[in-house]
Structures are given as structure tokens and as C-alpha cells.
Amino acid sequence: MEFAKQRLLLALALACLPATAFGQDPYYVESAPAVSPEPLSSWLEPGEVLVEPPAGVTLQLPNSAPAPPPAFPTATLSGFFHADAAWFAQDGPSLATFGDIQDFTDFRRARLAAKGKVAENIAYMCEFDFGFPGRPTFMDVYGEFLDLPGLGTVRIGQWRAPMSMDALTSVKELSFLERNSSFAAFLPFRQMGIGAFNTYFDEQGTWAVSGYRVPTNAFGTEVGDSGYGLSGRLTFAPLLDTANNRVLHTGVGYSFNNPGTSSIRFRSTPEIGVTAGDFSANPIVVPFFVDTNDVATSRYSLFNAELARAWGPALMQSEVYYASVDTLAGGTVNFSGAYAQASYVLTGEARPYNTKQAVFERVRLIKDSHGRTRPAWEVAARWSYINLNDGPVQGGQLNDITCGLNCYLSKNAKLQFNYIRAFQRQPGIGDTNTDLAATRLQIDF
Numbered sequence: 001m002e003f004a005k006q007r008l009l010l011a012l013a014l015a016c017l018p019a020t021a022f023g024q025d026p027y028y029v030e031s032a033p034a035v036s037p038e039p040l041s042s043w044l045e046p047g048e049v050l051v052e053p054p055a056g057v058t059l060q061l062p063n064s065a066p067a068p069p070p071a072f073p074t075a076t077l078s079g080f081f082h083a084d085a086a087w088f089a090q091d092g093p094s095l096a097t098f099g100d101i102q103d104f105t106d107f108r109r110a111r112l113a114a115k116g117k118v119a120e121n122i123a124y125m126c127e128f129d130f131g132f133p134g135r136p137t138f139m140d141v142y143g144e145f146l147d148l149p150g151l152g153t154v155r156i157g158q159w160r161a162p163m164s165m166d167a168l169t170s171v172k173e174l175s176f177l178e179r180n181s182s183f184a185a186f187l188p189f190r191q192m193g194i195g196a197f198n199t200y201f202d203e204q205g206t207w208a209v210s211g212y213r214v215p216t217n218a219f220g221t222e223v224g225d226s227g228y229g230l231s232g233r234l235t236f237a238p239l240l241d242t243a244n245n246r247v248l249h250t251g252v253g254y255s256f257n258n259p260g261t262s263s264i265r266f267r268s269t270p271e272i273g274v275t276a277g278d279f280s281a282n283p284i285v286v287p288f289f290v291d292t293n294d295v296a297t298s299r300y301s302l303f304n305a306e307l308a309r310a311w312g313p314a315l316m317q318s319e320v321y322y323a324s325v326d327t328l329a330g331g332t333v334n335f336s337g338a339y340a341q342a343s344y345v346l347t348g349e350a351r352p353y354n355t356k357q358a359v360f361e362r363v364r365l366i367k368d369s370h371g372r373t374r375p376a377w378e379v380a381a382r383w384s385y386i387n388l389n390d391g392p393v394q395g396g397q398l399n400d401i402t403c404g405l406n407c408y409l410s411k412n413a414k415l416q417f418n419y420i421r422a423f424q425r426q427p428g429i430g431d432t433n434t435d436l437a438a439t440r441l442q443i444d445f
């Protein structure tokens with residue numbers, strides 16, 4: 001019996017030796033005639049029992065080669081478009097101030113993008129918009145270094161400056177057709193530069209900072225000895241129950257800019273497309289309802305505060321903005337803006353909170369018992385305000401009330417309807433009222 005046990009132990013030891021112990025390459029084995037293995041039970045003497053390995057323990061022979069490393073570069077193609085239609089109704093003062101604003105149909109956005117990795121910790125994004133007249137426009141075009149100790153991600157190229165929850169929410173995931181009117185007026189948004197961002201406290205909080213050239217054009221270009229900016233954002237969610245979508249979000253942002261043009265111009269339309277976003281590239285179909293014109297300056301600062309609350313299918317979100325401009329003529333002019341919005345998914349779905357970006361994402365559809373997704377319906381309302389009047393600058397004041405209805409047909413298709421009431425007040429002119437109705441089909445892939 002003892003001799004049988006020794007034979008058994010010797011066989012197990014030989015099986016566990018690496019192939020290199022016999023001068024063989026572990027990833028290459030020469031072909032050999034098939035030999036039927038002798039069962040271990042034949043080694044036992046009468047009355048002996050083969051002992052099974054303990055529960056949860058598996059014997060694995062070192063004959064299989066490891067999985068090959070991933071091949072680089074990788075690439076994933078994505079894209080989306082926004083097909084819009086809008087109708088306008090104006091009172092007498094609105095017609096006298098802005099002229100007859102024409103109804104329109106338009107591709108507000110039509111984008112293609114490729115993203116992927118060129119190494120395990122080096123990623124990239126190349127996105128271009130073909131919705132602007134005559135040529136493609138650079139959107140998010142950058143490379144980034146991932147998982148750097150203490151820094152998280154470092155990004156170089158053109159992307160959205162880290163400031164404002166509304167600005168950092170993807171246009172594919174907005175509750176309304178456009179972001180609030182203060183976003184279009186104040187924020188530096190996409191600029192060419194370098195930045196870093198990461199999370200802290202088990203993803204309860206985020207931080208981000210970037211330095212960039214300003215203002216960069218539609219191709220990410222800025223030329224001159226001046227024209228630099230710095231933006232940063234810090235967020236914290238004291239209540240974070242992602243399983244039940246119960247979130248309380250807070251955040252602050254700051255931006256300092258030394259424009260290369262030696263001037264700054266704040267202006268905005270009602271919350272409708274065509275001229276919102278890249279003003280220099282789009283035709284002036286919808287006029288600017290508030291406009292400071294050029295203010296000569298070598299520097300200006302922007303301040304921002306965020307507050308949001310999610311409870312299941314309900315979401316409330318608000319922000320305030322404050323701009324302080326040091327004029328070359330001497331003195332400071334200050335402007336302000338704010339918005340508050342609420343949305344509710346009637347069919348019970350929710351907008352999940354993205355803990356890495358500190359924003360709320362699109363409505364997640366629910367599958368029925370047969371594995372089919374059902375359409376989701378969402379109602380939303382927003383009030384926004386911007387005041388561009390201070391001292392010698394009288395750019396006007398605008399209040400927008402927007403009501404929205406969204407139908408999420410699938411995770412890649414959405415129909416939207418917005419009704420917008422724009423109350424504009426211009427010093428020396430008085431109040432104007434403009435009504436807008438707009439629809440959008442969004443397809444993304």
C-alpha cells in the first residue's frame with residue numbers, strides 16, 4: 001500500500017512540473033501518438049480509495065497558453081444627428097425689435113466620431129460635426145493618458161472645459177433641445193489645451209481642471225501671444241444611492257480667461273438651435289435676443305454653482321452663473337444668469353447618475369417579460385434667466401419658460417417637442433414676447 005501511495009504522489013508531481021523542466025517550450029508541444037492514459041484508480045491496492053480534492057479546489061495543468069495580449073490600436077465608430085423643425089409667433093414689439101423670424105428646418109447637428117486606444121493606458125477621441133454650413137467642424141478631438149497615479153486621466157486636445165453640469169451633459173442626453181441661455185452666453189466650452197480629472201471618496205465626488213488657448217476657432221486654432229484660460233470644477237454628492245437613483249448633487253466651478261482678441265462678447269438666443277453654440281460658424285437665422293457687443297478687456301472671470309436632486313423617475317437641477325469683466329476703459333461690469341428645471345419619467349424609468357462625470361445620463365429603458373424594450377415618456381419644464389445689463393453695457397435681459405415632452409423610442413432613438421416662451425426686455429425699447437414651438441428627431445449609434 002505504501003508503494004502505491006508513493007507512485008501516486010510521484011505521478012502528480014510530474015504532472016505539475018512545467019514543460020520547461022524537460023527542455024520544452026511551454027507554448028509549443030510536438031505532436032505525438034495518442035496514448036490512452038492509465039486511470040489513477042488502477043494504481044490503488046484493494047481497499048484503497050482515491051481521495052477527491054477539497055471543495056472549491058481545482059487541479060489545473062500548465063499546458064494551456066495564456067490569452068494573447070489585446071491588439072492596438074482599437075477603434076469604435078459612433079455618430080448621431082438632430083433633425084429639427086421650428087415655428088415662431090411674435091408680438092408687435094418682438095417684430096419691431098427682431099424683424100420677422102422665419103420658421104425653419106435644419107440639421108442642428110450631424111456628427112461622426114471614432115474613439116479607442118493606441119495602448120493599454122492611452123486613449124483617443126476624434127469627433128467632427130457636419131451640421132455647420134460648408135465644412136466639417138472639430139468637436140471633441142483629443143488624446144488622454146489613463147489611470148495616472150494621483151491624477152487619474154490627463155487629456156490633451158480640444159474638449160469641453162470643466163465647468164457647469166448643463167455644459168458637461170451630452171447633447172444626446174439633454175431633457176430639452178438646447179442647454180440654458182446662460183451656457184450659450186458665458187461658458188468657454190470647447191477649447192484647445194491640457195487638463196486632468198478624477199474622482200474621490202469612492203466616486204462620491206469629482207474634480208477637474210484644464211488650461212487652454214482662448215478663443216479657439218472651429219478647427220482648434222488660436223494664434224497670438226495672449227489668449228489663455230483656466231477652468232475648474234469640483235463636485236460632491238452627499239447622498240448617493242445609485243441602485244434606487246436617489247442622489248443629491250452639489251458642485252462649484254470657476255473660469256479665468258485672458259482672451260486673445262482683447263475683448264469679450266456675451267450674447268444668447270432663446271433656447272432654440274441654429275445660432276446656439278458655435279456662433280461664428282452658423283448663419284444668423286434666429287437673432288440674438290441679448291447681446292453686450294464687444295467689451296474691451298484683458299481678463300474676465302466666471303463663477304458657477306450647481307444643485308441637483310434625483311428621486312427615482314424625478315429629477316430637479318439648477319445652476320447660477322456670474323461673470324465679472326475688468327474693462328480696459330477702467331472699472332468692472334458684472335452679468336448674471338440662472339436656470340431651474342424639473343423632469344419626470346411618466347413610465348417609471350430614471351435618469352441614472354454618472355459618478356465619473358457628475359452628470360445625469362439619458363433615460364434607461366426597461367425590458368418587459370419577453371425581453372422587449374418599451375418606449376418611455378418624459379415631461380420636463382425649465383425657467384432660465386440672463387441679465388447682460390450693467391453700467392455702460394446694456395445688453396438686455398431675457399427670461400425663458402420651456403415645456404418639453406420626450407419619447408424614447410429605443411436606446412438609440414428619441415423624439416422631442418419643446419414649447420418656449422421668451423420674455424425679452426431691452427433698455428429704451430421695452431418688453432417683447434416671442435413664442436416658439438420646435439421638434440427634433442435624434443438617432444445615435
